[in-house]
Amino acid sequence: MTSLGAVALFDGVSDVGVRSLSWSGDRIVGVGEPSGRAEFSVIPGLVDTHVHLLGYAGGRANAKGFDTFTWPLVTIREEQTLHATANAQRAMRMGVTTLRDLGADESQAAMSRVFDAGILPGPRLLASGPVGMSAGHLDLFTPRAVADRPPVADSPDACRALVRRWARAGLTGIKTYTSGGVLSMGDKVSWRNHTRAEIAATVDEAHALGMLVACHTHSEEGIQIALDEGMDSIEHGTGMTSAQALVLAERGIPVAPTLLINDMIARAEVPVSAEAQSIAAALVSARDELLRAAADAGVRFVLGTDANGYFLEFGDQWRELVRMVEVLGYSPARALQAATSDAAAAVGLGGSVGRIADGFGADFLVMRGRPWEDVSLLSADNIVAVVCRGQVVAGVLPG
Template sequence: MTDHQLTRVHVWDGVAHLGVRSVRWSDNTRAGRIDAIEAVEDDGTAEFTVLPGLIDTHVHLIGNASDTPADFLSWPLTTRPEEQVLHGLAHARRALSVGVTTVRDLAADDVQFSLARALEAGIVEGPRVLAHGLVNMTGGHGDLFIPPAVVERKPVADGPDACRALVRRWARSGADGIKVPVSGGVLSVGDKASWRNYTDAELAAIVDESHALGLLVAAHAHTEDGIRRALAHGVDSVEHATKLTARLADEMIATATTVAPTLLINDRIADGTAPAAPAQREIAQELVADRDPAFRAAADAGVEFVLGTDANGFHVDFSDQWEELRAMARVFGWDAARTLESATSRAARALGREADLGRIAVGYAADLVVVRGRPWADPAALRGDAVVAVVSRGRLVAGSFPEALLG
């Protein structure tokens, strides 16, 4: 185990600016921890800030990470799982390079579970991966990413008993949580956002079984009815929530349900800057038409929005988290500090990891990002190119420490 220290650096701890401090941490094979945060004399020359590592609560690691063009839908069907793991690792490391030290994959199976275990064991270098197993009905949002002619399909579950069985299967495989589509989606083939996914009896079984096994439930829901049903069954987070209403926002506040708004991906599909079929673009355009004022009102009322990009390497890259944060600041009217909270302390709380992630505090994971300037005070400074060094699990994994911080 080795001790490390940065000194004369601004510390923004996930909630507030602490001033100029020194930060000391240790590393070991599995996980480094922060040992001390101490005041030092502020002579006005500090140029750098240390932040907690960013947390992206909604990604999809498995997809083409190479420079060779590939079709978004067909690549997973023509690529061996052994090879998919390597592409997932490349995507994870790309996120790590811009300061994202924790990602949550929301369509996981044994490929992502295997990658998460290898990263946690220190076999390969990368961010912490929390993987939610996908519980999906026949003809549901997740199932419709696979063309009908493909015989080998990802597992689906129909009926309450089958839903419970698939939750148990993923729990046995090492899932950190469960993802369930409650409405249709944008990119699934032949889908409509308005389609109901799962009956109330099936949803009740999924949520009950997941919570009984200590697993959080993230619900994919675009429509008003989908959001309503997800909340009624006690999910822990709603992903997208594009057609959020004031009444549903009040329910979210009362139940402390968080939302990952995934702004960039839907905007890019809607405006044509990301490749998509005409039908997909039309769905996205309809979904985002009234989204921003509804989201702004919900945020003002107290709905907990956290960073979630839906990064897949195709429509949103794994280095786009800072751009997503700037979009959140614009849509929600947040200052820079509140925006950073959505990617650190508040995101950690949404994942049930507020006791060890998302803060710079003694005993917390030594996941640190060193950036130029004062990003807690200036939304324009929320940029990936301001990152100069990234520490994950106590180890320097990207960039280098400025000499001024090592004295």
């Protein structure tokens, strides 16, 4: 058993004062009376509900001769998987100890098993497989001249078959789409993706196999389809109306707002086409007011960044938290809850990570200051140590 004698503790929901913290193996085994003075604070490891690990892991500044679209076309899959592993490990060292990949296939499922078995150090990784249509948001990431494309599903039966393929591969969730998107080439946000019958088949098959369904959508129509067809989370949700926000709040459906990436594309801070920039600028101009009203109405926003290592790097989750404070009007404590206990619940791990309590996974961060009291402390620069699965994976434990 390992212990910290006295730390200021944010348990994933609230400040619970100065406590001692003990863990054994992968589990927290005691939160109790402190001994001594608390020099540092502890918060749960962050949970990012929306990432894409298969991206170049060397940093955008070092990417020469390719961009985020062409890299997968010029890089063999074995090499891509090594980059994805590096991205996951970097996220973990930056304090993001649980990730859900929403563009996953056999590669991420394999990585997840390798991390769980302790073969390589890594975060807890959930892999969700995409079920989208021809000319849908995902399909349009691959240029039209390329014949070797990720799988698509173009009928209710094809949707069921693709869900089953991902289940067989060991994936634990499904990602689907009810509108177009920003970065996909030749796409329109206003395009509906999939028929109601295809969506219903996807959700029914996924739920039958115990998989949560995350729904990419920006448009009012797309959000309505997601609500009507029983999606488990909304990804982006940029154009939600006040009536839809009330339904989302009442049902407690989590929404990952992916604020920072859309800001960066809208401001052309990252290399994107003029087409993508103008789509993002239109979305962002209306977004802040709509999402702030939705947050005020009680919509449960959770940390979800769309990080792929190229536009958003792994570790930029901290900057997304600051944007959640600025855009949604969340207190730093509410933003941390959105990134820990609420995000864990959103991905189906509410009973095992995202909180500091007896029996939960030993994933936590030792930090300088109390970041739940001060937005300026929401930064990886304040990390003293990262503990993931009970092991110190970055920094050094105090004392």
